[in-house]
Amino acid sequence: MDYYRPDTTENALSWLASHAGQSRTIAAGCTDLLAATQNSGLCGPVLDITGINEMRGIAEQTEAWRIGAATTWTDIIRHPLPPAFDALKLAAREVGSVQIQNAATIAGNLCNASPAADGAPCLLGLDASVELASVEGARTLPLDAFILGPRQTALRPDEIVSAIVVPKIAARGVSTFLKLGARKYLVISIAMVSARLVIESGMVADAAIAVGACSPVARRLDVLESRLKGRPADASLASFATDALVAEALSPIDDVRADAGYRSHSAAELVRRAIAAITSQETEIAA
Numbered sequence: 576m577d578y579y580r581p582d583t584t585e586n587a588l589s590w591l592a593s594h595a596g597q598s599r600t601i602a603a604g605c606t607d608l609l610a611a612t613q614n615s616g617l618c619g620p621v622l623d624i625t626g627i628n629e630m631r632g633i634a635e636q637t638e639a640w641r642i643g644a645a646t647t648w649t650d651i652i653r654h655p656l657p658p659a660f661d662a663l664k665l666a667a668r669e670v671g672s673v674q675i676q677n678a679a680t681i682a683g684n685l686c687n688a689s690p691a692a693d694g695a696p697c698l699l700g701l702d703a704s705v706e707l708a709s710v711e712g713a714r715t716l717p718l719d720a721f722i723l724g725p726r727q728t729a730l731r732p733d734e735i736v737s738a739i740v741v742p743k744i745a746a747r748g749v750s751t752f753l754k755l756g757a758r759k760y761l762v763i764s765i766a767m768v769s770a771r772l773v774i775e776s777g778m779v780a781d782a783a784i785a786v787g788a789c790s791p792v793a794r795r796l797d798v799l800e801s802r803l804k805g806r807p808a809d810a811s812l813a814s815f816a817t818d819a820l821v822a823e824a825l826s827p828i829d830d831v832r833a834d835a836g837y838r839s840h841s842a843a844e845l846v847r848r849a850i851a852a853i854t855s856q857e858t859e860i861a862a
Contacts, residue, residue, distance in 0.1 A: 577620035584627055584708060584737060591733055592710045594620055601735055603645060603683035606675050622735075625680070630737060640741040644682035649673075651681065660741075662750035662769040663697040669754050670694075671761060682736040685718070688726050688792075695722065695793035696769040696785035697752055702745035708737040715740065724791045748773035748781065751852050753845045757832060764788040765833040766842040770849035774808045784816075784849075789827040789842045796824050796846070808854045813847040821846055 581587045591599075602608055602623040609617065624630060624645050631645040633654045640660075642651070648667040656664070670676050670684070670693050684694045685705065698718050705721040707714050707730065718739075721729050730736065750771035756762030766788050773781035782803040787793040802815050818840055827838035 578623065579621070580623040580626045582626050582628070584629055587622060587624055587627060587735060588708060588710045590622055591735065594622075595733060601686070603680040603686070603736075604647070604678045605683075606671065606679040607683065607687045607689075624682075624735060638743050640743070640746055642681055642739040642741070644680065644736045644738055646681050648676040648679055648681070648684075652676070657746050658749040659701065659746045659771055660750070662700060662752035662771065663694065665752035666693040666697045666754075666767075666769070669752075681739055685722065685739070686728055686730065686736060688722050688724070688728050690725055690791055690793070691764045691767070691788040692793070693752075693754070693764070693767065693787070696767060696787040697750070698739060698741070699785040699793055699795055700750060700769040700771045700783040701741045702783070704740045704742075705736055706738040706740055707731070707734045709733045709735075713737065719792070719795070722792050745783070749853055749856070750783075751849050753849050753852075755841050755845060763832065766827075766838050766845055768842065768845040768849050770846065770853060772803070772808065772850070772853045774854075777808055779803050779806050779808050779812065784846060786821070786825060786842045786846070789825040789838050791826070794824055796821060798823065799846070803850075810851070810854065812854050813850040816843055816846040816850060818843040 579590050599620040600617055602621055627645055630643040632643050634641045648670045651667045652664055670679055681694055684692050703718045704715045705718055716729055748771050752769050754767040755765045769785045771783040772779055782800040784796040784799055785793055799816055799820055806812055821843035822839045827835040829835050
């Protein structure tokens with residue numbers, strides 16, 4: 576097997592360019608890759624990015640937070656971040672067991688492009704973009720333009736994800752994450768919700784609500800967000816998330832975990848609970 580674990584991004588990109596036209600695998604933790612094959616190992620050639628230190632870690636920059644592609648969920652849980660990232664931290668604790676959280680990476684979660692990827696709705700709610708690198712240079716795509724459908728991304732054969740970028744303007748307010756499954760732990764979601772509210776002087780100045788596992792890709796609830804803005808951040812706010820309004824933005828399926836109707840209703844209930852959890856806090860959240 577052709578297996579390569581470089582220690583620099585430059586070497587990784589050179590290897591990728593040298594294998595142009597070949598079927599190859601990019602490994603970033605392997606917690607999903609190995610589970611998806613019936614073989615005892617991955618078929619080569621394999622590029623393992625987990626040894627690239629410059630692609631691991633979280634950095635606060637002037638206008639953005641930069642999360643390296645090889646950053647693990649445990650790294651995210653442990654790193655001091657603003658309250659707007661609380662949803663992402665809560666989702667990180669839902670990604671399998673602690674052992675999986677220690678190995679699984681944020682880029683692997685996005686590139687796997689599962690409709691039930693725990694990180695996707697949280698990052699959508701943070702207006703995240705995906706930084707893509709190749710020997711020709713780098714480009715950046717909004718997350719909703721990167722994940723195209725189940726197991727489908729906009730990643731070109733000569734590219735790797737190098738980082739996830741969250742603009743400072745979106746890293747405001749406070750957030751939370753709720754997930755519904757057939758059991759509490761180690762489960763694929765029936766529905767999941769990330770909610771972020773910016774509250775100023777008791778009013779909703781900004782809102783970001785995203786739902787996962789209820790459509791081919793995680794989706795923001797733009798209409799609901801618009802209706803929440805300018806409203807008092809009190810106990811009545813959650814009532815705007817009606818079943819019908821939430822359902823308009825989703826396209827759930829029937830499968831072994833739940834039918835479409837149950838998924839739709841559950842998503843709306845999770846949205847209401849998430850909004851209520853934020854607005855029940857008595858302390859005003861500064862922008």
